[in-house]
Amino acid sequence: METLHVDLGNRGYPIFIGENLLEKPECLIPFITGNQVLVVSNTTVAPLYLEKVIKNLTDAGKQVITHILPDGEQFKTLEQVEGIFTSLLKGRFNRDCSIAALGGGVVGDMSGFAAACYQRGVDFVQIPTTLLSQVDSSVGGKTGVNHALGKNMIGAFKQPKVVLADVGVLDTLNAREFSAGLAEIIKYGLIRDNHFIVWLETNIEKMMMRDKAVVAEAVSRSCRNKAEVVAADEFETDQRALLNLGHTFGHAIETSEGYGSWLHGEAVATGMLMAADLSWRSGWISQEDVLRVRRLLLRAGLPVVPPVHMTPAQFLELMAVDKKVQAGKLRLVLLKALGDAVITADFSWELLQQTLAAGSSLGQVSP
Numbered sequence: 001m002e003t004l005h006v007d008l009g010n011r012g013y014p015i016f017i018g019e020n021l022l023e024k025p026e027c028l029i030p031f032i033t034g035n036q037v038l039v040v041s042n043t044t045v046a047p048l049y050l051e052k053v054i055k056n057l058t059d060a061g062k063q064v065i066t067h068i069l070p071d072g073e074q075f076k077t078l079e080q081v082e083g084i085f086t087s088l089l090k091g092r093f094n095r096d097c098s099i100a101a102l103g104g105g106v107v108g109d110m111s112g113f114a115a116a117c118y119q120r121g122v123d124f125v126q127i128p129t130t131l132l133s134q135v136d137s138s139v140g141g142k143t144g145v146n147h148a149l150g151k152n153m154i155g156a157f158k159q160p161k162v163v164l165a166d167v168g169v170l171d172t173l174n175a176r177e178f179s180a181g182l183a184e185i186i187k188y189g190l191i192r193d194n195h196f197i198v199w200l201e202t203n204i205e206k207m208m209m210r211d212k213a214v215v216a217e218a219v220s221r222s223c224r225n226k227a228e229v230v231a232a233d234e235f236e237t238d239q240r241a242l243l244n245l246g247h248t249f250g251h252a253i254e255t256s257e258g259y260g261s262w263l264h265g266e267a268v269a270t271g272m273l274m275a276a277d278l279s280w281r282s283g284w285i286s287q288e289d290v291l292r293v294r295r296l297l298l299r300a301g302l303p304v305v306p307p308v309h310m311t312p313a314q315f316l317e318l319m320a321v322d323k324k325v326q327a328g329k330l331r332l333v334l335l336k337a338l339g340d341a342v343i344t345a346d347f348s349w350e351l352l353q354q355t356l357a358a359g360s361s362l363g364q365v366s367p
């Protein structure tokens with residue numbers, strides 16, 4: 001087992017990464033101070049792993065109740081969070097209770113948001129069960145829900161007390177969801193870790209075959225990158241926005257297509273290629289760099305062509321509500337080099353239009 005730490009002073013916490021961690025109550029119980037625990041999961045994950053988590057908690061003398069959400073991004077809503085509050089109130093849960101999120105990013109984001117709001121804040125722990133949630137969403141404290149008009153528009157920062165990433169649970173994850181997690185992994189390489197890109201290019205086949213050691217290393221390198229960024233800028237006043245590479249385009253795709261139609265990781269993958277394309281049109285990276293990004297995404301089983309029917313105008317309308325917009329000006333995360341991203345409003349509107357219109361020829365037509 002490997003232990004990393006998110007250095008946030010009195011809001012700091014460990015990330016445990018390894019196999020069979022669901023069988024190690026010592027990784028969970030010390031981080032739950034009160035007696036009452038609500039475990040939030042969903043209809044897919046609960047039958048697989050809920051029993052183990054409940055046993056660890058009840059063996060330690062905790063009073064446990066559960067709340068099982070319907071499965072899917074389309075249920076990441078305020079209405080479903082209200083249901084979590086109802087379970088807490090019906091259970092007579094006090095302010096010293098904890099909420100445990102057992103599931104992927106959807107369960108984690110909603111549970112964390114419920115924890116931030118219930119009685120103005122209770123403790124919460126993350127037990128991420130998808131690759132994406134182990135490498136990204138369980139770390140850093142962004143929580144929230146979607147709105148029909150925009151992704152993750154309602155939310156709060158709420159750090160967990162611990163992150164328990166048991167890579168063994170990824171055995172039951174389907175191939176499409178596994179690939180979606182790879183998008184956020186590739187993101188860390190592109191924004192700040194050129195060595196990680198080379199490592200991924202070398203190990204992507206082993207990763208796709210779910211070689212346990214390679215998967216654990218990818219989770220660890222990703223979490224280390226994320227923990228460093230979050231520790232430097234917890235509330236996204238500056239550099240944390242780099243973690244949004246590909247997301248301005250990607251969130252527009254998710255919203256336009258209907259939540260759950262494109263997986264978050266798939267939309268981010270295509271969005272990262274669009275960001276690379278615009279970086280190339282801006283003269284910052286080479287065409288070979290863009291093709292390198294494209295090849296890696298394809299090898300990871302990810303889509304690289306935006307929805308054919310999405311027009312530049314539709315993209316721009318949805319991108320205008322992005323959370324990085326400042327004083328009405330769109331800011332994008334772009335690449336100065338592979339492994340070196342910047343957040344900037346300094347791009348040409350005309351070149352952006354070209355990227356949005358490029359479709360399947362992203363990065364492949366000379367500007």
Ligand SMILES: NC(=O)c1ccc[n+]([C@@H]2O[C@H](COP(=O)([O-])OP(=O)(O)OC[C@H]3O[C@@H](n4cnc5c(N)ncnc54)[C@H](O)[C@@H]3O)[C@@H](O)[C@H]2O)c1
Nearest residue numbers: 044071104105106129130132133136137142169172173264
């Ligand atoms: N808070 C953050 O910093 C952050 C970061 C990245 C993404 N996100 C959010 O996370 C969400 C995406 O998360 P996700 O990709 O984990 O999707 P998800 O939570 O929808 O999980 C994907 C699917 O896998 C299933 N599943 C989960 N664990 C499983 C397992 N071990 N075996 C079999 N099936 C399993 C789920 O039931 C679901 O059907 C999006 O809403 C995105 O906006 C948040």
Ligand SMILES: O=C(O)C(=O)C[C@@H](O)[C@H](O)[C@H](O)COP(=O)(O)O
Nearest residue numbers: 136140142151152240243244247323
């Ligand atoms: O932790 C962050 O910061 C991120 O941006 C991680 C992203 O992968 C994640 O999708 C996040 O939810 C996007 O944040 P948002 O503020 O654009 O909703």
Ligand SMILES: [Zn+2]
Nearest residue numbers: 184247264268
């Ligand atoms: Zn993301």
